[in-house]
Amino acid sequence: MEITKEKVIDALRNVEEPDLKKDLVTLNMIRDVQVDGKNVSFTVVLTTPACPLKDLIRRACENAIIHFVDSEANVTVNLTADVTSKRNPAEILPGVKNIIAIASGKGGVGKSTITANLAVALASTGAKVGLIDADIFGPSMPIMFGVENEQLSVLEEDGKQYMTPVEKYGVKMLSIGFMVDPSQAIVWRGPMASKALKQLFTDAKWGELDYLLIDLPPGTSDIHLTLVSAVPVTGAVIVSTPQKVALADARKGVAMFQMDSIKVPVLGIIENMAWFTPAEMPENKYYIFGKEGASELAKKLNIPLLGQVPLVQAVREGGDCGRPIILDEENPAAKSLLQAAAALAQQVAIRNAHLAPTEPVQTIGY
Numbered sequence: 001m002e003i004t005k006e007k008v009i010d011a012l013r014n015v016e017e018p019d020l021k022k023d024l025v026t027l028n029m030i031r032d033v034q035v036d037g038k039n040v041s042f043t044v045v046l047t048t049p050a051c052p053l054k055d056l057i058r059r060a061c062e063n064a065i066i067h068f069v070d071s072e073a074n075v076t077v078n079l080t081a082d083v084t085s086k087r088n089p090a091e092i093l094p095g096v097k098n099i100i101a102i103a104s105g106k107g108g109v110g111k112s113t114i115t116a117n118l119a120v121a122l123a124s125t126g127a128k129v130g131l132i133d134a135d136i137f138g139p140s141m142p143i144m145f146g147v148e149n150e151q152l153s154v155l156e157e158d159g160k161q162y163m164t165p166v167e168k169y170g171v172k173m174l175s176i177g178f179m180v181d182p183s184q185a186i187v188w189r190g191p192m193a194s195k196a197l198k199q200l201f202t203d204a205k206w207g208e209l210d211y212l213l214i215d216l217p218p219g220t221s222d223i224h225l226t227l228v229s230a231v232p233v234t235g236a237v238i239v240s241t242p243q244k245v246a247l248a249d250a251r252k253g254v255a256m257f258q259m260d261s262i263k264v265p266v267l268g269i270i271e272n273m274a275w276f277t278p279a280e281m282p283e284n285k286y287y288i289f290g291k292e293g294a295s296e297l298a299k300k301l302n303i304p305l306l307g308q309v310p311l312v313q314a315v316r317e318g319g320d321c322g323r324p325i326i327l328d329e330e331n332p333a334a335k336s337l338l339q340a341a342a343a344l345a346q347q348v349a350i351r352n353a354h355l356a357p358t359e360p361v362q363t364i365g366y
Helices: 003-011 054-069 111-124 190-202 222-230 246-259 293-301 313-321 333-352
Strands: 028-035 038-044 074-081 099-103 131-132 154-157 159-164 167-170 171-175 212-213 233-240 266-276 305-311
Touching: 003 028, 003 038, 038 054, 054 074, 099 111, 099 222, 099 246, 111 131, 111 167, 111 171, 111 212, 111 233, 111 266, 111 333, 154 246, 167 305, 222 246, 233 246, 233 293, 233 333, 246 266, 246 293, 266 293, 266 333, 293 305, 305 333
Parallel strands: 038 074, 099 212, 099 233, 131 171, 131 212, 233 266, 266 305
Antiparallel strands: 028 038, 154 159, 167 171
C-alpha cells in the first residue's frame, strides 16, 4: 500500500487538539508533510511551547498514521510552537502577543515570587517572555533576578529615547526599581504612579514577545485601572494562600477583573504556600495556612486552578539570592511552578481560541 501526503493528512483529521476540541488539520496545525516509502514525517505547530499535552498529541499522531494509513509506517513527529494571540498589532506593544496580569487581593501571598518563577518557567520552554514590575511602591523583581545594581541602557530611535529592558534567565524585565534609589521610599500620588507604569509600556523597546507578565501591586488600585485602560490585557491570574482572610481578598480581585466596565478574562488561580514541606522530609505535608482553600474558591467561581505551590525554604532563598527556584528542577516547588506555567499557557491558548479580544477600558469612575 502506497503512502501519500493526502492519506497522511486525512489520517491526522482524526487527531483532536484536546483543549480546542477540533482536529489538527482544521486548526492548521500540520505542516511540512514528507513521505519517503514507509517513512513519514511532519510538523505539528502547537499553540505554545509550554503545552502540557505535547506528548499526548505526539502519540496520537503516530497512532493515527499507523492505524489509518500503514501499520508498518515509520513516523517522525516534529513539534514546534506558534503562540496564539487575539491582540491587534496596531495597538501599544504591537510585537507582544499576550499581556497577562498577575494580581492578588492582599499582600504577603507570594505574588511576586510566583510571577518571577512563571516568567522563567515559560522562557525555559522556548517562549519569548517579558516582565514588568508594576508594584510601583514595592518593586522586588530586581532583587529576585539578582540585577538590583543593573543600570538601564537607553536606545535613541527617530529622535526619541527608549529604555532597553534588562535580560536575565531568558526574561526581559523592567522595574521602577531600576529608576530610583533602592534605599529611598517611593512616595508618589496615584497619577504619578500611573504615569510611571505607562512609561514602562510606551518608552521601552520590548520587541517580539509571546507573553508579557505584569506583576501588579496587592489589592485593587489606580495601577490596576491604569493597566486595563492602557493596554488590552489577555487575561489575569490571581495568587492566593489557602487561609480565609486571603481568600476573601482573592475573591475581590477576581470580581474586579470581571466587572462589566473591565471584562478581563480570569485565566485561573494559583494557590501559594499550599502546604509546608521540610527539605529533610519531602513527602510530608503540613497545612499551616489551611487546606485546599484556593482550590475550593476556584471551583466556586468556576475558574481553573492553575497549580498549588508548596511552602519550602528554598523558594525564599531563591528569591533573596536572585536565582528563582524554578531553576532547581528537582525541587518540589519548582515542579509545581513548572506545571502552573504550563497550565497558564494552556489557558491562554484556550482563551484566544474561544473569546473575543479584550478591549482597553475607556473610562472608569474613581
